[in-house]
Amino acid sequence: MNSRKNFLEYYQRNLVFKDEALREASQATGVSVISNEIGEFISFYLNNKDIYEVVEIGSGYGYSTKFLHILLPEARIHSVERYFPRYERAREYLVSERVEFFNMSGEDYLAKRKEKIDLLFLDGSKPHYVHFLEAALPLMDRGAILLADNIFGRGLSYEEEVDKRHRTMQRRIREFLDLAFEEFHASLLPIDDGLFIGEKL
Numbered sequence: 257m258n259s260r261k262n263f264l265e266y267y268q269r270n271l272v273f274k275d276e277a278l279r280e281a282s283q284a285t286g287v288s289v290i291s292n293e294i295g296e297f298i299s300f301y302l303n304n305k306d307i308y309e310v311v312e313i314g315s316g317y318g319y320s321t322k323f324l325h326i327l328l329p330e331a332r333i334h335s336v337e338r339y340f341p342r343y344e345r346a347r348e349y350l351v352s353e354r355v356e357f358f359n360m361s362g363e364d365y366l367a368k369r370k371e372k373i374d375l376l377f378l379d380g381s382k383p384h385y386v387h388f389l390e391a392a393l394p395l396m397d398r399g400a401i402l403l404a405d406n407i408f409g410r411g412l413s414y415e416e417e418v419d420k421r422h423r424t425m426q427r428r429i430r431e432f433l434d435l436a437f438e439e440f441h442a443s444l445l446p447i448d449d450g451l452f453i454g455e456k457l
């Protein structure tokens with residue numbers, strides 16, 4: 257245990273799932289997956305919560321979907337991915353009657369959804385988080401949980417010297433956070449690239 261990484265890994269006692277081969281394959285093609293630090297925290301926090309209806313926006317290759325599927329054995333999961341090759345790969349990776357993948361944008365999926373959501377996990381395009389949240393709010397009752405990954409955007413969400421495109425991203429991320437902090441009892445955790453966690457007021 258001679259490094260921070262080894263030390264942390266040794267004490268990641270809640271982490272329900274790890275697939276380093278998929279992590280590497282995914283990251284090699286530019287698709288990041290939830291870190292073990294985030295996974296450890298989510299495993300700890302969501303343990304024993306009454307969660308039956310989960311919506312994930314941004315399936316990637318299905319790593320986090322499988323993670324949630326193992327962590328929440330009673331939950332039905334809808335996972336949404338707009339990029340067809342990733343959707344297909346995720347669908348092959350995780351076959352379960354409790355999980356359904358949708359090849360569409362998160363915005364389109366949420367506009368059509370009628371059922372309540374107990375857990376909304378946002379891991380798609382950050383400038384869209386505010387739109388996902390606006391669409392999902394009517395489906396979330398008091399106590400429903402919102403998790404949103406990569407809030408810091410590797411620094412692009414708050415650094416002063418950024419180009420025009422990233423200024424738009426900064427504005428949208430702040431719109432998301434302002435709305436999310438109004439609607440949820442919440443915290444922004446500086447784990448990995450920043451995790452928003454909230455319970456609906």
Ligand SMILES: C[S@@+](CC[C@H](N)C(=O)[O-])C[C@H]1O[C@@H](n2cnc3c(N)ncnc32)[C@H](O)[C@@H]1O
Pocket residue numbers: 287288289290313314315316317318319320321336337338339342360361362363379380381384
């Ligand atoms: C960071 S990756 C997801 C990683 C995955 N959640 C995991 O941890 O294994 C983000 C994914 O979101 C998808 N995405 C981005 N914007 C989206 C949107 N508006 N609707 C649906 N999917 C979106 C991207 O194509 C990409 O595959």
